Amino acid sequence: MKRLTAYVSGNVQHSGYRARVTDIARMLGFKGTVENLDDGRVKIIAEGDEDKLRWFEEAICIKNSLINVSSIEKEYSSQRGDVNRFYKLVEKGETDSRLDTAADHLKSLIVAVNRMNDNLSSKIDQMNDNLSSKIDQMNNNLSSKMDVMIDLQKDALSGQEILIEEVRQSREEIKGRLDQRFDKLESEVAEMRGALKSKGII
Known part of the structure; x- marks a missing residue:
């Protein structure tokens, strides 16, 4: 079991990207978090099977009419086990699920x-x-x-x-x-x- 820390750049904030990442991570049974950073990037921490994490790297490089990932900085480390599920970190006042739903619509x-x-x-x-x-x-x-x-x-x-x-x-x-x-x-x-x-x- 490994821990992947990824910093994703591009059009990834306010586009429904974190919701897509959360869906993929939960489908693969990962534990971790995804959050928006102040510099416009998205930070992803995912822990799970190393082979699945390699596939996850490709799956989170999303390009469509709303989301456009330009680059991903990633590093692997040992699993810490400090989270018990995969979830999205939301700032105070953020619309969260309503924004994601609107983006999907x-x-x-x-x-x-x-x-x-x-x-x-x-x-x-x-x-x-x-x-x-x-x-x-x-x-x-x-x-x-x-x-x-x-x-x-x-x-x-x-x-x-x-x-x-x-x-x-x-x-x-x-x-x-x-x-x-x-x-x-x-x-x-x-x-x-x-x-x-x-x-x-x-």
Whole structure:
């Protein structure tokens, strides 16, 4: 049985780091303490099986959206047996568990928002692809109809005025449909932007 004393530097205070260390140490059956130091570091004392302590060294080097360990100074010594469990040392007036709980909730919220942003980005890309495909299809259809009309004009000079009127009506109908579709698409995009703004995403 050995005693590990570690001084951890980085973004480790007011981030839920001590609570994570406490959970890991208790899971491994260690005895000891974890506390914030005035210089911004966290001091960890852990006593237990030496092989588990070596694994513990790696486990406490946490890097995520809230915690970022930059370095760990450590030294081993003989076990003293002056503590009977592993616990967090808390200064007077510190929120302790409420802060740790809030940090955990914040981390979960950040993960959820990131997932939502990924899903939203994928849906917007899909909508853009569908819109481009529909516009291309409409352009192809319009071009095809125009070609047919030109051929009919060449073949039927006697009915030129009738064909010109049909072309004009077709264009007006197509334009009307295009205007309706674009108006609908603009309305949907405006609604989506409004929903995103109301949720604070954009």
